[in-house]
Every structure is written in C-alpha cells, then in structure tokens.
Amino acid sequence: MRARKKNWAPAVLSENPRIIRETENIKGSLKELFKNDNPIHVEIGCGKGRFITETSKINHDINYIAIEREAVILAAAAKRAEEVGAGSLYFMHVDVNDVLDYFNPGEVKRLYINFCDPWPTKKKRARRRLTHDNFITLYEKLEIPEIHFKTDNRILFEFSLESFCRKGWLLENVSLDLHNSGIEGNIMTEYEEKFSAKGPIYRLEAYPRKPHII
16 A cells, blocks of 8 residues: 655654654564563554554453554554554554564464455566465464454455465465455454445455474
8 A cells, every 4th residue: 555645744653652663672572562461463564554453442452563664654554543542552664574573483473464465466476465475484484373364356365365275274264255254353444444345355364283393
C-alpha cells in the first residue's frame, strides 16, 4: 500500500508515543518496552491500523507490534491508535525482510498477514509474496508457532496453501469465504471492509508440524 504525502505525517512519526524509533536497540528488550511478560503478536503490513488497533483493544493480555514499510501509512496507523485508545500496541517503521534484526527466535507467538500485495505470478515477482517459501523459512528462523493469513486474491491464496504444505506446516480453519463461514471473532481491515462485497475473503491458520532446526 502506498499513500500520498501528508503534511501532518512527519510530526506523528517524530512524536507519536506508539512508534518505536530506536529500532536498532529493540532486539531483546521488548519485555522492558511493554513492561510485562505477555505474549507478543505481530502484524506485517498494518495498513492504516484498523485491524491491529481493534484487536489490541479487546485482548488486554496480549502485546502487539505492527510493522509497516511505508512511513505515511505507518503514521496514519499510529495516529489512529493513539486517538481511539488502542491497547498494548506499538508500531515499527521497518521492512519484513529485516525482522531477524528486531526479534529473537521464539519471541513472536503469532504473526498476522492481512491482504498483502499478491504480486504477479512471474517467478522473480512471486518471491516477494509474504507466503513464498523464502519468507516461510524466515518465519521458521523466528520460530513463530502460528500464522493467521487473509486475502481476497484466490491466486495468492492457492499459492499460499501450496507454500505452507510444501514446507510441512499444518493448516487449520481454512475458509474460502470467511464472511459466510461461521468463523467467529473476525476483525476486518480497512481494505477488507471496502472490497469484501466484490468477492469472498480467503483465510487460513498455519502451524509448524514440528520444531524447525535452522
């Protein structure tokens, strides 16, 4: 997701208390940041923050971190979280490719991937998909025990099913039409609310079959 420049964004990026700015020193210090031992859940590519903000408001025993590579979008998400009174939630302006620099193995207990860029099916472009084998290997290095994934792109969903199965992960709560599935507790993203009327939302949960040795 890309956004136009916003005059207010620089001030939010420099002053909003929910944005972690000293990211080079964050690895291994998250307990000190949150001031508790609650599990940490991370969303990759948080967009304008509706999903992670609302999720944090109803789960007071979970710590949340949302990462986003687009600065203006991150600013909008952090601004929203502060205005509506989010729960235990912080934001990081980082790229998913660098997550090993910010989290220790086993530190993240759940990863959310919501409506990521589907990228074209050409081999070089497909490698950028957040459910490509290379990214799943990255998640394995982080020893993430579960991933929750949503998309409205059937090609990406099928690709993701194949990727997780090829890597030996177990799949649960797979839905080809989330909003009519009976699965409870779904919190929509901005994108999901806007485009769900145009077609079904696909969802899955993925769990490593066994501990991975990297």
